Every structure is written in structure tokens, then in C-alpha cells.
Amino acid sequence: MQYFPAALQNLTDQFARLPGIGGKTAQRLAFHVLELPLEDAQEFAEAILAAKREIHTCGCCQNLTDRELCPICSNDARDQSVICVVAEPKDVIAMERSREFNGTYHVLHGVISPLNHITQDDIRIRELLMRVAKGGIREVIMATNPDTEGEATAMYISRLLRPMEIKVTRLAYGVPVGSQLEYADEVTLSRALEGRQEI
Numbered sequence: 713m714q715y716f717p718a719a720l721q722n723l724t725d726q727f728a729r730l731p732g733i734g735g736k737t738a739q740r741l742a743f744h745v746l747e748l749p750l751e752d753a754q755e756f757a758e759a760i761l762a763a764k765r766e767i768h769t770c771g772c773c774q775n776l777t778d779r780e781l782c783p784i785c786s787n788d789a790r791d792q793s794v795i796c797v798v799a800e801p802k803d804v805i806a807m808e809r810s811r812e813f814n815g816t817y818h819v820l821h822g823v824i825s826p827l828n829h830i831t832q833d834d835i836r837i838r839e840l841l842m843r844v845a846k847g848g849i850r851e852v853i854m855a856t857n858p859d860t861e862g863e864a865t866a867m868y869i870s871r872l873l874r875p876m877e878i879k880v881t882r883l884a885y886g887v888p889v890g891s892q893l894e895y896a897d898e899v900t901l902s903r904a905l906e907g908r909q910e911i
Contacts, residue, residue, distance in 0.1 A: 720746065772843065774819040774836045776801045784816055791815045796853045797840065797869065799823050799862065803893040807855065810901035815853075818843065823856055823865040837869060844876055851879040853908055858883075859890050870911045881908040 716724075720742055727738035745753055769775065770782040773795075777783070784790060784804075794815030798804055804817050822835040844852065852873055856862035870880045884907030893901070 769819075769821075773817045774821065774839055775804055775817055776819075789814075793848055793850045794853065795840070795843070795849060795851070796855050797866075798855050798893065799857060799865070800894075803855065806893045806896060807901060807905075810898050810905060812902045812905045815851075818852075820856070820865070823861040824868060825861045832868060835865075837872070840869065841872060844873060844878065849878055851881060853905075854880065854882045854911065855893065857892055858885060858888070866911070880911055882911045883908050 723745060724735075724738045724742040727733055727741045728735055730738075733741070745756065748756070766778045767776050768778075770777045770785055771780055772785040773782060775782045775784070779786075791814050795818050796807060796813055796815055797818045797820065798807065799820050799822060801819055801821075804819065807813055807817070818836070818840045820835040820837065820840075822830055824830060824832055824835065840852075843849070852869075854866035854870060856866050866882055870882075873880050883904040885904070888896075888900075896904075
């Protein structure tokens, strides 16, 4: 038996598709949206659509931006010869909070994960290799999460970069193993950057 109108059930189902949102939370969010004035609900829907229309990946580092190049890549004060490789755009935010890194980034948009059917062809490794091949890069810092998939991805990329004769380093283990970069505090990330080692 269906207790709610189909439109409400559909809205609940859509919220439930978001990561970390269970059935009860999805239902609460759906009811909250119904209680919003029509103008607020319209603004909410427009914000989602505008984000989908306007945000894309940076032509250089693959981070999210609404311009051709993101603000970091287009900043001449950044050290363009050092690239910090991260798994997700949210990891760039975590690294920037440390205020210790003045280079550029490369966002992979995932890590190699055979269990989840994600291979090296599904993430932005090719773009990184093309970027390094153009020259002018002296160091690549592997800053993927210190878990099984992150380590495997870092090792795979370091093997691909080795023939290019550039320095490849890995964040030191100031970041707890099995954790996520986005949850690390500024001091931990700062120490991890300072203690990075060549791999």
C-alpha cells in the first residue's frame, strides 16, 4: 500500500540516492522541501541545475571549476613545477587548508579499485601523464588516501612516471592509515607534506 503521493515518494527516492543518506533521512529531507515556500524550492532546484550546467573540470588539473582553468592553475604565484596528485576534488580543499602547499594539483576523480570495477582507464591518469610529458615538472607528490586502493594507485602512477626522470614522492604517514584526507586536520596535513618521501 502506498502511503504518500507518487511525487513525494519519487522525491524521497531521489534523496536516498545521495551518498550517506538513508531512507529516514531522505524522507525528512523530502518533507522539508515540501514545507519550503515555492520560491525557496525553486531556488534550491535552480542551484542544482546551475551547478550541473556551469561546473566542469579544469583543462589542466581536472579539478572542478566554472572557467577554462581553475583559480589555482591560473595563479602565477603557484609553483607550476610541482603537482600534488589527489583522488577527489574535496581533497584539494583539505590540502589547501594546511596552507603549506604552493604547487598545483591533479585530481584523479577516483582510485584504482578492482572490487568496484574501477581500472586505471576510468580515472584521470592519462591526463596527468600528458601534463608531465609536456615538461617543466620537477616533482609529483602522491597524496591519495593511505588505504589499499590509494596505495595501489600511487604505486601504479609512480611506476608510470619513473621513466620520465622526475622526482615522485608520497605524503608521509602523518595522515592516519585508513582515513580520508578530507577529515585530516591542518597540522597533520602540514606534517605529512613536510615529511614526504621519494617512492
